[in-house]
Amino acid sequence: MAASERWHERTLQDGEWLRADFGGLTLVVLSVLEEWRVAALYGEQRRLLDDAKMPPDDLPWERWDRGPGDVKLRFRPVFPDRPVIVRPRASLHLSPRAKANFYVGIPAFIELNAHSESQYERLSSWPSDPPSNTWHGTPISGTLCYSVKTRARRQFIPEDWQELSIISTIEIANTGSHTLPFERLFYETGHLAIFEHLGRLWSNHARIKTGEKDDSLSGIVFGKKPFGDASNAVELTPPRLGRVRRSMLKQAFSTFLGVQQPND
Numbered sequence: 001m002a003a004s005e006r007w008h009e010r011t012l013q014d015g016e017w018l019r020a021d022f023g024g025l026t027l028v029v030l031s032v033l034e035e036w037r038v039a040a041l042y043g044e045q046r047r048l049l050d051d052a053k054m055p056p057d058d059l060p061w062e063r064w065d066r067g068p069g070d071v072k073l074r075f076r077p078v079f080p081d082r083p084v085i086v087r088p089r090a091s092l093h094l095s096p097r098a099k100a101n102f103y104v105g106i107p108a109f110i111e112l113n114a115h116s117e118s119q120y121e122r123l124s125s126w127p128s129d130p131p132s133n134t135w136h137g138t139p140i141s142g143t144l145c146y147s148v149k150t151r152a153r154r155q156f157i158p159e160d161w162q163e164l165s166i167i168s169t170i171e172i173a174n175t176g177s178h179t180l181p182f183e184r185l186f187y188e189t190g191h192l193a194i195f196e197h198l199g200r201l202w203s204n205h206a207r208i209k210t211g212e213k214d215d216s217l218s219g220i221v222f223g224k225k226p227f228g229d230a231s232n233a234v235e236l237t238p239p240r241l242g243r244v245r246r247s248m249l250k251q252a253f254s255t256f257l258g259v260q261q262p263n264d
Contacts, residue, residue, distance in 0.1 A: 080146050
């Protein structure tokens, strides 16, 4: 199975340009004067390209040096550069020794890799759908995160998420002796890869256990592939922080237990 055309390698000779659309994001790439010039456009800005033979000079260009023989580039979906806060559609109480599987759609960032001295280098990445900021933790100690707009679902219905959402499946198991309310989840994505299946983006499956000893210290196990029918998907992007089988989420469930967070 091959990846969709939008993820294929492309070639731009000096003086050539391209437009690539990713959901609500349009990326314009121009190769000129031994530079890669890139502009990210949203909303009404995209109309500046209507009927354009060349992109306007006054676009919000970002510039990178390149060698005279460097002509190749490619786009890749990546996870946001911060942890995300995930919420279910409604608070769910997990009984002791119960588990539940959730589908979460995380809007992809689009990364541009281009040749520099004949080797691919990461230039930058831009959100396909600009996320909202949120705070996880206390006013004194915490982490700046992104908030996922679409709530976690118990079933996968494609229309529930945007085209460029990365579908992440998370199984949450309550191994303790008390009922736990799932209201929100601090979710780090650094050890998740991104795959493509039937034109949709998926990540490898994750299983989280909480309630064994300390409810604020939760173990997470990463599968090698996506869940269910997407298990034969094509990998597009490796994990940003490398592949691991197990990890610990020390902050994951400070509000899984129903503790409200400020500034949210």
